[in-house]
Amino acid sequence: TTALTLDAVDLQWAIILRIFMLIWYSPVEHVTVRNLTFRGPLDELTEYAFLPLLSSVEQLISLESSMKALTLEHVRNKVYYFNQEILYRQFSEMNIANLTINDAYMPHMLCPNRTSSFQYLNFSHNALTDELFQNCGTLMDLKLLILQKNKFESLRKVSVMTSRMKSLKYLDMSNNLLRHDGADVKCQWAESLTELDLSSNQLADAVFECLPVNIKKLSLQNNQISNIPRGMAELESLEELNLASNRLADLPGCSGFTSLQFLNI
Structure with missing residues (x-):
């Protein structure tokens, strides 16, 4: 398939990022995720714990992929007290043509x-x-x-x-x-x-x-x-x-x- 839609995704940041890495290597071109909730627990989501995973993601998204479009709709973040700019950077550096982040505060x-x-x-x-x-x-x-x-x-x-x-x-x-x-x-x-x-x-x-x-x-x-x-x-x-x-x-x-x-x- 070249299109993938996920609905009502409620997982920890690290798990969501790993799923995303798997999709990036797949033939999927259009990914839509609706009603997405990022969760903790906080003690497992420090910047220190995230850095190795985020480093892998950052290297990945700069490479060419089959993915052309990513749509995130109705996003809720239940993780607090960490530098969100680290995550914004992952989106801004994506090597794709179309990016939608709708209703995410x-x-x-x-x-x-x-x-x-x-x-x-x-x-x-x-x-x-x-x-x-x-x-x-x-x-x-x-x-x-x-x-x-x-x-x-x-x-x-x-x-x-x-x-x-x-x-x-x-x-x-x-x-x-x-x-x-x-x-x-x-x-x-x-x-x-x-x-x-x-x-x-x-x-x-x-x-x-x-x-x-x-x-x-x-x-x-x-x-x-x-x-x-x-x-x-x-x-x-x-x-x-x-x-x-x-x-x-x-x-x-x-x-x-x-x-x-x-x-x-």
Whole structure:
């Protein structure tokens, strides 16, 4: 089989890692684990006890494997008082194309140490913040990034996060806490970015000062936009714009969007 799905996995960290090592050597290409719980006991899960095993895993995941995609959904961690960054490093260094970690209360993820093979990352429904992937230059092949339902607050920092992702095409930042106050701050989006979802945030009119110049599809649904300020945005490539569920009092002026084909208000 090339696909493996596990459900209701409730085991100690060390056992889970050993299972993962076995899968890595197998012909399986797509692995999905749902309702995953990591457990102790704590006295057996010190960093000292973990290091030999983690060292083996780290060497393993840097090698080529049949695995192309790993999906972890609904993850609960019942192990405390150890350095979680050791485990984040195992994920960030994986030599696979697609990685999903969904609903895991994950507060952080590390930038890969070397040029990564990731093309698709989905870290939705976690606790990630504006510090994610800042000054990270190793996600050169990343094309799709999904970060909905996290705790991002600064649209400018999100733009800076993407600035070195040279292949990024699609970014989903919906259902966060994003704001942009303008104040002459410069946004630095990836030039390759063509589709952006900013729906269900806290963005107002100033958002039009901070948008990717080559964007084609843009969703600003369910924000606090009352107007598109004239002369603020020249998005000549924009084809689709969703402004539904905002505070628009009149039809928006779209003279700066010369390629616009679809407008939802």
